Every structure is written in structure tokens, then in C-alpha cells.
Amino acid sequence: MQDPRPEAAPDPEAPALAAALPGPAAGLAGLLGRRRARAGGRFAASAALTRPAWALALLCAAPAISVLVTALFGSWELLGLMIQAMLPRYALATLQLAALVGLGAGLIGVGAAVLVTGYAFPGRRLFEVALVAPLAFPAYVLAYAYTYLLDHPGPVQTLLREVMGYGPRDYWFPEIRSLGGAALMLTLVLYPYVYLMTRAALLHQSVTAQHVARTLGLPPRKVLLRVTLPMARPAIVGGLALALMETVADFGTVAHFGVQTFATGIYRAWFSMGDRAAAAQLSVCLLTIALALAAIERAQRGAARRHQAGRRYEALQDVPLTGAAGWTAALFCFLPVLLGFLAPLAMLGSMALRAWGPDMMIERYWGFFANTVILASCGAALTMGAALMIGYAGRLAPGPGARAAQLGASLGYAAPGSVIAVGLLAPLAMLDNQLDAWSRAAFDLPLGLLFTGSIAAILLAYMTRFMAAGLNAVSAGFETAGPNIDASARVLGCSVWGVARRVHAPMLRGSILTGALIVFVDVTKELPATLILRPFDFDTLAVQAHRLASDERLTEAALPSLAIAAVGMAPVLLLARAIRKSRPGAS
16 A cells, blocks of 8 residues: 655654664664654644744734823823722622622533433423523624613513603612613623534544443533533633623623713713723723733643543433423523514514614615625634634644744734724734835825725624634643544544645534634624724614614614624524534434
8 A cells, every 4th residue: 555644754864863773773764764754744744834824923913002001101090090989889880790600601601502402301402402592692783782771761660660650760770771681682692602512522522432421420410510511611611711701791781871980981081081092001901901801711620631532422312301390391492582572583583674764765774784795704703714724723823832832813802892893903004005106106106095994994803802712712622632543543644734624624513513603793892992993884783783773763773783683693593503513423
């Protein structure tokens, strides 16, 4: 059989060494020379992948670096006043909000993923997809809908006063415009992060590990707690990290509910006080929180690795839940779908019908729809391609440099989109000015602004903003692939690029699709970066909804808000089915 490995170039030192040594020693010297040449080829091939990956990580970290430079060299006077007056309040509210959202999203996401993956109960097939549906709604849209429903002049309290005969001050009702209300809105739209990544990890687990645990005397509950969930821990923590970073960076929900967090402080310092240096300094606080979250997760993980211990993948066996247990599981899965999707959909639908009229220009919304889909598709493809390259480079060359590159590339997720946009504006404007000056000097031809205010700038902002989502999904997928897989493929003649294309890409299909879904839906909802960096007369559905809501035309803003949910539901329906079939051995 012909050797499938590529022929390596001979070592130039091998002939001289072979001539100087007699007999078997000469053959040994030639073998050592060929091995050295092959090792050098492998190193060069690995470097050809890791260097572009580190360049991409540096590109993603460029806005954070720009913000850090602005913060360091700006005036510290306003920040000193804010530290004395408001910074403790910002820090406490941000930490409380993150704790509440992390607890709620973890309980709902992990619990729902375990139920729909390992148990059979009424409506399970429907809940597999329906549990992802709230991800299509922006949190601020849910805030508008529930404020309309539960506020003092809303239909719920109005009906309560009419039925009970209460006056305006005769009863107590939970205040939706509060930190608890903001935490509820964010939990309802962010738990799908944890659900998707946990479900993708559970689908890739082999049932043989559960069989071994059962033969050792563990009951099903302890098998779940001591075997199944620990093996899915990287995915669970990755989903929680995404939810927490999205929480600390949220502005629309907390601003609507009057909750003072770092995000609202950044906007107040920037737009109300006109001090960009103070806004950058507060942004550094958010970036520090993101770095702390990632560092804590890495420290807790330590050197532990969780891989499938064999090549045998048996079909997952559903545990039937009958009677009260089955209906309890169905109710647990139905409540987040009801509160996070069905109820807001009904409220927004009634508001849109009320705003419908002959003067509404529906043809304009087709343009907003097309712009949104194009940006979301290109942003998801670009982000997941870069995340796969950075994650694979970290697998090839693990160490402090790879970990620093991944952390740096993930920092943008904790910063508001406007901070990312302004962090990009400075280097892009500098690049445009240098190119224009060179063109004028060399060809007497003005170029103007090539990158600032372009589609490329928006896509770069999206990649920077949502790289953490792609990296967490890819890293969770790599955690399930044993280290010997790469070595086995290389022995069989695969190059570094061949291992990525022929081995890891099929194995990571579920994780890649999960990350692509998250990035696609996040791009459709992203508002500040699109507002700042979009070209002239290039609006999306999120921009149109924000414009109408800013004018207090909430009923008219319901239509683009529903369109945002429709755009997000298309990949949910397609990819949820693909994720279910992504398990190795699935038909």
C-alpha cells in the first residue's frame, strides 16, 4: 500500500552525517533527518493557522484597546465625581442584576435542556423548538410589551380595579419598572443561550457512560448530577457566560425600567454630559467585569478535560414521565415559552393591528427586512469562521498566548454596541485619512472615507461584539473531542487544515450551528452599533423600531418588532432541527 503521507524535504545535514557514519548508523541518521524535516513541516503548517488566528483576535480586541487608550489619556475629573456619587450604585445594581439573571437563566436553561433531551413527556417535540423562540425577541421589546400590560394604566391593573372596586391607592401590585422586572425580562430572553449550548452538549454524550454509572449502583438522579451534568459543564458555563455578559452590557431594558447600571452610566456620561473619556473609563469597568467572568470560568475549569471515553455511541434512551410527573415537566417547559414568547407576541400583535392603516408604507419594511437578513447572515458567517480559526489555533498551540488571545477576542461582548462602534471609529478614521493622504500625494486622487460608515465596518463591529458567542460554542465543541483524534488524523496523512476540514468541522457541526444561530439572532437585534456605523439610508428593522419608540409611537413600533422576531424565528426552526440531528450516529 502506498504511504498516504506527503513526502518531506530531506534534511540538508543528513547526507553529511550519513557519510560520516558507517552501516546502520548511517541509516539511523537518515531516518532522524526525515523525522526532523517532517516535524518542521508540521510546525510550519501549525504556524500558518495560528498566526492568522492571533491576528483576528487582535483585530477583535482593537476596539477595547482604543477605548482603554481613550480612558487612560482622558480627563479623570468627571469620573472622580461619579465615583463619589454614583459608581457604588452602578456596581451594586450591575452585580445584583447579573446574579438574578444568572440564577434564573441557569435554572430554566439547564432544566429544560435536561428534560427535552433525556425524558419523554407530553409536547416534548414541540418544546424542543419552542424553548428557543424567546431568543428572537430583544429584551427591550419585552420591556415595552410588559410595561404596556402591567403598568398602572395597563389592562391588568385596570381590570383589577374594575372588578375589585379599588381606588388608585387601595391595593399593592408588583412594580414592573424595577430591578426585579429588568432581571425577569433579561432572564426570559437570555435563558435560550444556556438551553441551546447545554442541549448541544447533551446530544453529543454517549449513553454508555450512564450505563456504567448505573452498573456501579448510582440511581438515575445521581447519574444526572454526578455524570451527565459534569460532562456538560463547559457548555453550561459557556452559556451562562454569554447570558451574564449580555446582561451587564444591556442598555435598552435597564434604561426603560430606570435601573442605574454601568451601561446607563456610560450613556449618561457620553450623551448627557458630553464626556467621552468618562464614558470610556466606565466602559473599562465593564470590560474588567467581562475579563473577570472569563478568568473565573477558566480558573474553575483548571486543567480538567472531559472527552468521550470511547467510539461507541448508542441511541439516547428517553425516560418516560407519565401522570403528574409528565405534566409537571410540560408545565416547566411551557411557562418560559408563554412568558417569553406567546404573551409578548399577542400583545405586540394587538398593538400592530391597532396601528395598521392605509397610510402605512409596507413596501419600506421589505427593504428593512432585506438589510437585516443580509447583515445577520454575513455577520454570523464571518464571526463563526473567525471563532473556528481562533478556537482551533488554541487547540493546536495551547498555552498562555492562546488563552490571552481568546480572552481578548471575547471582551467585546460585555461592552455596549455604541462603545464598540466608537472604539472602531478612531482607527478606521485614521486608516481612511492615511489612505486619502497617500492617494492625493501619489495620484492626486481623493478617496474620501472608504471604511468609515461602510458595510465592512458594521460587519467588523458585529464580529467584535459577538465573538464571545462563537468562541464559547466552538470551545464547548472542542471540549468533547479527545486530544488523540488530531494525532490519529495526522498519522494517517491529514494536514493541519485537513484535520480541521475533515475531522473537526463534522464533529463540531452542532456547536457551530448553535453559535451561528446565536450570532444571527443577536445581529438582528443589535441597535447602537448599527445606528452609528451604518451607511446613509441603510436602516434595519431594529433601527426603525427604535426610531418609532423614541417618538413614543409604541403601537407603530410593534410592527418592526414583530418583524425582528420573524427574522429570528426562521433560523430557530431550521437550526433547532439540525442541532437535534447533529449527534454522532444520528440518522
